[in-house]
Amino acid sequence: MSDTNKLDIREADRLEITVLMDNYTDIFQIESTDVCKRPQLPYFPQILFAEHGFSCLIKVCAGNEEHTVLMDAAVTPACLFSNAKLLKADLGRIEAVALSHGHPDHFLGLAELLKHVSEKQNKEIPLILHPDAFLERRFNIPVIGHPAMIPALDEDVLKGSGADIVKSKKAFPIADSLIHTTGEIERKIPFEKGFPWAEANINGNWITDPFRDDQGLVIKLKGKGLVVISGCAHAGIINTVEYAKKITGTDKVHAVLGGFHLTGRLFDPIIQPTIDEMKRIGPDHIVPMHCTGWKAINQFAEEMPEQFLLNTVGTTYVFGESL
Numbered sequence: 001m002s003d004t005n006k007l008d009i010r011e012a013d014r015l016e017i018t019v020l021m022d023n024y025t026d027i028f029q030i031e032s033t034d035v036c037k038r039p040q041l042p043y044f045p046q047i048l049f050a051e052h053g054f055s056c057l058i059k060v061c062a063g064n065e066e067h068t069v070l071m072d073a074a075v076t077p078a079c080l081f082s083n084a085k086l087l088k089a090d091l092g093r094i095e096a097v098a099l100s101h102g103h104p105d106h107f108l109g110l111a112e113l114l115k116h117v118s119e120k121q122n123k124e125i126p127l128i129l130h131p132d133a134f135l136e137r138r139f140n141i142p143v144i145g146h147p148a149m150i151p152a153l154d155e156d157v158l159k160g161s162g163a164d165i166v167k168s169k170k171a172f173p174i175a176d177s178l179i180h181t182t183g184e185i186e187r188k189i190p191f192e193k194g195f196p197w198a199e200a201n202i203n204g205n206w207i208t209d210p211f212r213d214d215q216g217l218v219i220k221l222k223g224k225g226l227v228v229i230s231g232c233a234h235a236g237i238i239n240t241v242e243y244a245k246k247i248t249g250t251d252k253v254h255a256v257l258g259g260f261h262l263t264g265r266l267f268d269p270i271i272q273p274t275i276d277e278m279k280r281i282g283p284d285h286i287v288p289m290h291c292t293g294w295k296a297i298n299q300f301a302e303e304m305p306e307q308f309l310l311n312t313v314g315t316t317y318v319f320g321e322s323l
Contacts, residue, residue: 006249010177011222014061014320017229017257020083021074021109022289025050025313035285039087039314046086048313049079053105054231054259054290057089060178060219061320067175068093071217072100072231073109080109081116087314092120096174097163098181100231100258101214102133104151105290111161118162127163128172128181130213136201137209147199147206169212171247182215185235185243189277191270192236195261211235216258218244221320224284225252232259232291238277255285255319257311263293271296275303285319287311 025048032038039048053075059068068090074080084091094117100106110127117125133153140147158165166172171183200209211234219227228244230237237260245251256278262271274296278286286307288297301308309317 007171007180007247008173008177009180009218009220009248010062011220012060012062012178012320013222014318015219015221015227016059016316016318018057018087018089018316019055019289019311019313020057020087020089021049021051021053021055021080022311022313023050023052023291024311029310029312029315035318036309037316037318038312041086041314048083048086049076050313051075051079052290053108054100055080055106055109056229057084057091057094058179058217058229060175062178065176067095067178069174069179070094070097070113071229072106073097073113075105075108077109077112080113083313091117094125096126096128098174098217099127099129099133100216101130101211101234102135102137102153103232106231107153108151111157114158114161114163124162124164126166126174127158128166128168128174130169130184130215131167132200132213135209135213138199138206139197140199141197178219180218180247182218182240182244182247184212185214185216185239186246187235187239188242189236189238191273192239195234195266197266198234209234216240216244218248220248220250221254224320225254226250227255227257227319228253230256230258230260232261234261237261238274238281241281253281253283255287255317256281256283257287257289257317259290260288260292260296262296263291267293268295271299275299279304283307285309285317287317
């Protein structure tokens with residue numbers, strides 16, 4: 001990619017990422033640092049919910065400028081809204097929503113979320129996604145013995161909920177160019193071969209899902225480098241980070257957060273190669289979440305102890321300038 005094709009990405013001074021939904025919750029994870037802010041909530045009945053889903057509220061600042069966006073919208077709207085309320089996260093300030101890909105653990109809460117935000121602001125809310133996010137999809141898992149359909153995005157429902165749908169295959173600016181989607185991610189890492197049990201209906205044929213819609217978010221922090229956020233990283237978390245580096249023209253990576261999709265025996269063989277490549281990239285912080293899986297998360301903790309941060313629902317990660 002030539003310099004002329006690199007993103008016109010603005011540098012942010014500060015970035016806050018609040019995890020509204022993830023697979024793990026722990027009310028006794030309360031010790032905070034400058035980077036990792038744990039929720040300080042009274043105990044029962046004020047409990048944060050976890051589910052096999054993902055959603056992050058992202059606040060980015062440059063000077064006096066501040067923007068709030070959402071990445072993904074979990075599975076259960078009631079859990080998403082309950083967590084946001086307990087965390088005092090103002091969903092009404094969301095300017096745009098970015099969808100990482102068209103799997104239901106990332107979009108089932110989307111319609112109600114969009115309706116809430118659009119009614120608060122009395123306008124449509126930009127929803128940035130890849131056109132393939134609307135594909136019909138299924139899982140074909142050998143032990144089940146037959147394909148199992150999974151929910152698909154409904155464009156009419158989203159529009160009726162207040163979405164201004166923006167379909168983009170390429171990187172797309174959000175938050176006045178302080179955040180970009182990656183768009184379609186180049187696949188160059190040999191061991192990142194996708195998810196063979198996932199299938200998509202493309203041009204009338206059921207094939208192994210190429211996940212062309214899989215995308216992450218990238219933010220460039222002044223004096224720190226890139227922060228890369230993935231939903232499931234079906235394109236491969238190393239492919240995702242390397243592509244973020246390429247399109248921004250920036251080699252330094254400050255933090256990598258999100259789902260790395262390394263869970264289950266199918267992905268066991270690539271856990272170590274993934275960690276080896278992440279060590280080579282050398283982020284200052286690594287936060288594996290969601291579909292990364294227990295085994296891989298623990299291995300990251302063992303092999304990258306200085307960079308590793310254990311995620312729980314409700315944690316806010318703060319990168320960049322202090323207030």
